[in-house]
Amino acid sequence: MKKLLTATALLGALTAPAFAESHGGYTFALVPKAMNNPFFDLARDGCHAAQEELADVTCEYIGPGEHTELEQIQIVQDLITKGVDGIAVAPSNAPAMAKVLKGAMDAGIPVMTWDSDLLPEDIALRTTYVGTNNYNIGVHLAELVMARHPDGGTVCLQTGGAAAANHNERLLGARETLAGMDLGDPPGRMLDGDNGWTEISGCPLITNDDGNVAVQGMTDILAANPDLTAFLSTGAFTQWFDNAYRNAAEPYKGKMDAGELTIVVADTLPMQLAQTKDGLGNGLVGQRPYEMGYKAMYILKDIVEGKNVEDPIYTGLDICNNDNVDTCVK
Structure with a gap:
């Protein structure tokens, strides 16, 4: 209001x-x-x-x-x-x-x-x-994921600072949209089979807005969880360093093309648009x-x-x- x-x-x-x-x-x-x-x-x-x-x-x-x-x-x-x-x-x-x-x-x-x-x-x-409207960033990121995976699956969320109100609001928006229910105050609780969605162990990943930490975290999670359905990041830090992100995402391009894996990230910086155009990501919600x-x-x-x-x-x-x-x- x-x-x-x-x-x-x-x-x-x-x-x-x-x-x-x-x-x-x-x-x-x-x-x-x-x-x-x-x-x-x-x-x-x-x-x-x-x-x-x-x-x-x-x-x-x-x-x-x-x-x-x-x-x-x-x-x-x-x-x-x-x-x-x-x-x-x-x-x-x-x-x-x-x-x-x-x-x-x-x-x-x-x-x-x-x-x-x-x-x-x-x-x-x-x-x-x-x-x-930070809550709505989370909503739209989740909608991009759900459009590709209507039956649910496993998801890893990546966020900025643990005490950053904007990222916590985005987490809540994503979680409530995936779960289809009210989950309380930001950042909400981890999903456990809610509406078919479960957050995997080790997530959400906290980056403190550090691009190196963000891309390494994504790399480690994807390697350790080959059947992961979706990776959702509430900030552009995941894709800031173009070469590093491309090297991390390229091994999974085939899975993304086949609709088996989805990567969505907040923001629409130039390098992010190029990465998405090249099929190294599946959705962006830009501020x-x-x-x-x-x-x-x-x-x-x-x-x-x-x-x-x-x-x-x-x-x-x-x-x-x-x-x-x-x-x-x-």
């Missing part, structure tokens, strides 16, 4: 512009989970494009060099101390980030989240969320990170200027399979 700017957020909006006026414009920080991630590179590009259009806005793109929860928390703390005019953050560890963002509220610095949100009990600490970074600058400007904003703001999804891979990305 969408809502308008809260009273708490409005208070922050009314106090923040004083700093902006003192240095001749607004400085808004866009904080990713990691800066060595091609997904977040697109958000950075969107942020900089908005900066070019908004004469009084500077996009400060800053985050951990690699996916490190503690470093991200320290960066946000430093931004609060610095006194930026607004912060858009993709929390790696939602509960831990919430503790830091209380300081932003106390300092009158507006906060929004993007890509990954805070937990429900902490959302009053930010004004809005812009990005993906729109450029739009997230772009919109974040406009949204933060609206907040500090006291305008109403909706919550949440979803940026849409692109659903791809082997048949529509050339046309699926909007």
Whole structure:
């Protein structure tokens, strides 16, 4: 359900512009989970494009060099101390980030989240969320699997950080869709024969958004489970390193062509589309990170200027399979 700017957020909006006026414009920080991630590179590009259009806005793109929860928390703390005019953050560890963002509220610095949100009990600490309906990513990934395997089978799920709210929501969406039932709060429970689906031992695989860990995990699982029906990853990290992923998937191309194995992965980065086109994967559910970074600058400007904003703001999804891979990305 969408809502308008809260009273708490409005208070922050009314106090923040004083700093902006003192240095001749607004400085808004866009904080990713990691800066060595091609997904977040697109958000950075969107942020900089908005900066070019908004004469009084500077996009400060800053985050951990690699996916490190503690470093991200320290960066946000430093931004609060610095006194930026607004912060858009993709929390790696939602509960831990919430503790830091209380300081932003106390300092009158507006906060929004993007890509990954805070937990429900902490959302009053930010004004809005812009990005993906993460539950729906899991839903569509599961639907891609079920279209190829209507009678069920065995599945391995791969995810990002164990405390990342967005990945846990994706896991829940995938599990509930495969099971055809309500499984409670994110990330839900492991499937055990539910609607014909069973999660194998050793999964879900936790990657901490590390591409090397992700592709090695997939390699090991496929080798140890030759009869696996589906491998479902909630993040693009599985396919970031093109050569490594291709080497891992190539031995199973025949099984994928025959409909015996399905590999589906979140996101639609260029290398992922090429891999899917070449039959080294069977489905993608793509987000729109450029739009997230772009919109974040406009949204933060609206907040500090006291305008109403909706919550949440979803940026849409692109659903791809082997048949529509050339046309699926909007």
